[in-house]
Amino acid sequence: MTTKAIxxxxxxxxxxxxxxxxxxxxxxxxxxxxGALTKKKESSLDWGSVSGESDTALINLYQGQGKLSAAVxxxxxxxxxxxxxxxxxAGAIAVEACGASSCPEYSEVTAQDAxxxxxxxxxxxxxxxxxSTEQKEKAGDALQKYVLGGIQFAKGVSxxxxxxxxxxxxxxxxxxxxxxxxxxxxxxxxxxxNLVQTAPKLFRLAxxxxxxxxxxxxxxxxxx
Numbered sequence: 001m002t003t004k005a006i007x008x009x010x011x012x013x014x015x016x017x018x019x020x021x022x023x024x025x026x027x028x029x030x031x032x033x034x035g036a037l038t039k040k041k042e043s044s045l046d047w048g049s050v051s052g053e054s055d056t057a058l059i060n061l062y063q064g065q066g067k068l069s070a071a072v073x074x075x076x077x078x079x080x081x082x083x084x085x086x087x088x089x090a091g092a093i094a095v096e097a098c099g100a101s102s103c104p105e106y107s108e109v110t111a112q113d114a115x116x117x118x119x120x121x122x123x124x125x126x127x128x129x130x131x132s133t134e135q136k137e138k139a140g141d142a143l144q145k146y147v148l149g150g151i152q153f154a155k156g157v158s159x160x161x162x163x164x165x166x167x168x169x170x171x172x173x174x175x176x177x178x179x180x181x182x183x184x185x186x187x188x189x190x191x192x193x194n195l196v197q198t199a200p201k202l203f204r205l206a207x208x209x210x211x212x213x214x215x216x217x218x219x220x221x222x223x224x
Contacts, residue, residue, distance in 0.1 A: 047174045050163060050166055050167075051174075051177040054160075054167065054178055054180075058180055058181060060153070060155050061156030061160055061184060062098045062099070062106065062156070063156075064149050064150065064152035065092075065109065065149070065153055066095045067096075067149025068092075068113065068149035069109055070093075070149070071142045071146035072142075073088040074141070074142035074145065075202075076119070079120060079124055081120065081123060084116045088112055088113060091112055092109065095109050101180055102179060102183055103184065107187045110187050110191045113191075118198070128208055129209075139206060140211050140214070143203075143211065143212070143213075146199075147216045147220050148216070150220040150223075150224070151216060151219060151223060153191065154220065158223070160184060163181060164178075164182055200221070
């Protein structure tokens with residue numbers, strides 16, 4: 001074998017060795033591409049702005065729920081469920097006072113609201129033919145408050161879900177800013193489920209009882 005041939009074979013062997021060493025590194029870089037892109041996306045977000053949006057979402061969520069529950073309490077008063085009305089009204093005030101913070105009362109009030117709404121539906125159906133003019137007027141005012149609260153609540157829920165997805169992937173140092181939001185989203189979803197089930201029945205019974213139809217009811221249902 002000539003010296004030139006030996007040099008060629010040696011060079012080829014060296015090149016193959018280099019290639020075999022480079023391939024794992026190249027494969028590793030492709031495998032890390034998705035993670036790198038995710039980290040780049042996270043770092044490009046203005047977490048201060050996201051935190052501000054989160055606060056606004058929580059305020060709308062809690063204030064909306066507070067108005068909804070206060071309206072249900074007013075309806076409970078109309079059909080003589082005074083004790084339930086007083087308890088729910090106190091809960092509504094507590095939830096509205098939470099502002100943009102974590103709200104320990106929120107879950108309890110959401111569950112209580114659903115229970116009282118069911119009682120109101122039963123009593124309203126039973127008393128539909130015997131309500132006085134004054135009772136009908138109070139019920140009409142309560143329904144309008146119910147719709148306004150529902151619209152604000154739906155806005156808060158929509159934003160909370162969207163921001164909750166971002167917050168779940170937030171860097172560890174940013175996550176504490178979103179604890180209240182992350183905790184609130186599951187309860188908010190239950191609240192939406194309660195509204196979707198009971199609000200149409202409530203509007204239908206109110207109409208049958210000759211109670212004034214609230215403005216914006218369709219908009220509220222469409223937003224849920």
